[in-house]
Amino acid sequence: MYTLTLILLPILFCISFTFMPESPYYYFMKNKPDKARSSLIWLRYGEDIEVEYKQIEVAVQEDMKNVGNWKDLIATKKDRRALFIVQIVCLTRCLVGISAFLVFAEDVFAEAGQHMFTPNQQSICLALLFTLTSSVSSFFSDTVGRRKLLIYSLIGTVISNIIIALYLCLLELTSLPVRSYVWIMYAGLLAFCIFTNIGLDTVNANC
Template sequence: MQYAWTAPIIPTIQRSNSTLQVTNTDVIWLENIYMIGGFAGILSTILTIDRFGRKTSILIGAVQNLVAWILIGFASSIEYVYVARFLSGLAASVDFVAAPTYVAEIADKKIRGFLGSWIYLKMLVGVIIIYSVAPFVSILASSAVGCSFLIIELLTVPFMPESPYYYIMKNNPEAAHKSLQQLRSTEDVQDEMEEIAITVKMQQTKKIRYTDLVMNENSRKALVIMTVLNLAQQFSGYSVILMNVHSILDDTGAGSSLSSNNTAILYSILMLVAALLSSGLVDKAGRKILLGASSVTTGFVILILAIYLALKNYGTDVEPYNWIPIFSVMAYAICFKFGLGVVPFLIAAEVYPTNLKALGMTSAEGIYLISSILSIYVYQVLKENYGIHVPFFLFAICCFFTAIFTVFFVPETKGKTLNEIQLMMNGNKVPNKVSDVEKKRIDLENFNTI
């Protein structure tokens, strides 16, 4: 909800009768300060996820977000909103690292992709709620809605089991065994316990150094893949459209066909539907095919919008075709969330070694946030100086390059355990069973997955 908060709220607080008076500069900062808060939260995320656990980190993020909503609801000046946006960014930094890591480590490999995608489905539900509620009620009322979900989270998450991987890392096999039994609803978890123990042991053979994220072959590959995919997500226009969909539609003249509020609600619903379909297919069709197809189709959709905006900018009469921006935004919601908007998050939680996962996931989150800030800045600069069509041409080109990168560099992790993924990243043949790993007597000192 916080991610998309600016889209419906900014038009509201820009009205002359608003209790919060804002300038154009305030508008830009309200969008970017959320991302800056997320970037600032990277250090706390590194410290909490491995020191206090995945579950505890999720609870910390919930408390931060709850405080942010309270500040927004009772804000008497824009400065309070700045603080709230920064706090919500801190919370997002924890949530978008801790939650995917937690899910990847507790889920069975057959449904790991499906469960991992549900994290981002919930985010889309939040977008739908804020788009549907915020334009029609007071800021206090919309903040109360945001608080209600966090209160439910704080009451339920404490009863969930911690990750067995985390317990093994903390040399607590008994707690890991109980956790896995609770997660699998069976007493017979010995085989999976052995696999988890082998995976963590292999990855803890060497002492962790921050330079390992770059110097180690496996983590370096993972870092390159996630850097490109996170850049691709943002420079396909995701944050730009999500945070400015109302104003973009108004600028294109599409508001005369369908109100920007209604279009935004439909846009968010279509994103959720597409993400639901993607989550159901990601463990069947695979990560690569969804990511590649999504990148190509998203590129074409943005290209159509860019051409329309260019023609309008150069004085062509596009009034008979003012349905094109609405079509483009709707098609973008489907094409983007069908793969490019979901799959990179799943891959990030899978490709990093366990004991570098917190650092790797946090680095991925940092790259995501920096990319978001850059994309918003580039959009605003190009729009003001060269026309609104120029950044969308750039976004389309980035999508096509992402498709090429996916084909040649992104690994297929469908149906593989976290240990098998590390073997694959290391260039080794993936065995069929954990026992095969033992039979091959992999030399732990030469095993480069850390």
């Protein structure tokens, strides 16, 4: 039932997005300045758009003059280094296990042994936590710096992964009464959500 309910969200998005105009940048690229102005007026909803309109027009003209191709990614040593860094960041984001954890979150919660909330309810709380931390962390990428955020994020993610893995291994492979310490796993999970979102997810999205 929960999964069926979630279908409504993308359906509502698809219906509502049909009323969204094309980007002013797109209209300028297609040499349709009148439609670009109409689009910007719609998007800014009554604000003065003249300054921004001119800025977009100049920016698009500059971009159209300097058309690049895929060879520019590896044209110089700096370009190759930048491409390598971006690929490493993307690969690291996949290898920390965030995608696998989101897919199997309900199974993890079922194994954890906490019965105050159902695994379904805990999965919903996890999604809300990810949404909240993602919204907050996006404000820090420019103020703190992407490099620092990545370093803090990686260190925190490694530590929280170790905590979660250690708890689940002790629960599965030993007879120790670890269920009474389930809060340790949830503390690791909370740290995992926060540290993943403050750096790996945010910086990866900006790459």
